[in-house]
Amino acid sequence: MSVFKVCACAILCAVFISTVGKDKGKSSYSFAMSALAGIMIMLASLEEALPVISYISDLGVGADLTLYMGILLRSLGAAFICEASAGVCRECGEAELASKVELFCKFEIVALCFPLFKNVLETARSLIG
Amino acid sequence: MDVALLIKVIGVALLVTVTHGILSRSGRDDQASLVSVAGALIIFVLLVSKIGDLVGTIRTVFGL
Numbered sequence: 001m002s003v004f005k006v007c008a009c010a011i012l013c014a015v016f017i018s019t020v021g022k023d024k025g026k027s028s029y030s031f032a033m034s035a036l037a038g039i040m041i042m043l044a045s046l047e048e049a050l051p052v053i054s055y056i057s058d059l060g061v062g063a064d065l066t067l068y069m070g071i072l073l074r075s076l077g078a079a080f081i082c083e084a085s086a087g088v089c090r091e092c093g094e095a096e097l098a099s100k101v102e103l104f105c106k107f108e109i110v111a112l113c114f115p116l117f118k119n120v121l122e123t124a125r126s127l128i129g
Numbered sequence: 130m131d132v133a134l135l136i137k138v139i140g141v142a143l144l145v146t147v148t149h150g151i152l153s154r155s156g157r158d159d160q161a162s163l164v165s166v167a168g169a170l171i172i173f174v175l176l177v178s179k180i181g182d183l184v185g186t187i188r189t190v191f192g193l
Contacts (some may be wrong), residue, residue, distance in 0.1 A: 016139050
């Protein structure tokens with residue numbers, strides 16, 4: 001039933017925002033309302049994804065790939081939180097700030113994957129001799 | 130999925146909107162602006178607590 005709850009919350013929020021409007025003095029409510037609904041839906045989607053994520057990390061433990069699974073999961077988490085923040089910034093009308101957050105997210109993911117690149121290059125170097 | 134929180138926020142926002150309308154129409158603009166500021170503060174406090182929840186959950190789930 002959680003899918004119905006999520007859709008009902010999103011529709012309720014959208015109807016409320018369109019009713020209250022984005023007039024002067026009420027715009028803070030519409031931003032806060034949509035940000036709150038968005039954050040709650042993201043929390044609900046994390047709850048749904050939790051069994052899959054724990055299975056993926058268990059797979060890594062079983063196959064001795066904990067480093068790679070850790071990098072994968074951390075990149076996923078960084079992308080998740082940066083997308084949430086960029087969405088909230090865009091909701092406030094700060095599209096430039098949102099694009100800066102997304103740029104930081106890209107660099108963060110590259111930095112998280114850096115040990116992986118090093119491993120691959122060193123493996124290639126050892127193979128070439 | 131905390132629907133009660135969402136409905137609480139909707140209730141606060143509707144109440145503040147109605148109070149703001151009534152007060153500004155009866156000429157008490159300063160009280161109307163105080164009410165809307167108070168309502169905005171309440172909603173932002175709830176929002177910040179939920180953002181804290183989200184960040185904590187992401188940290189525990191993804192191991193950041």
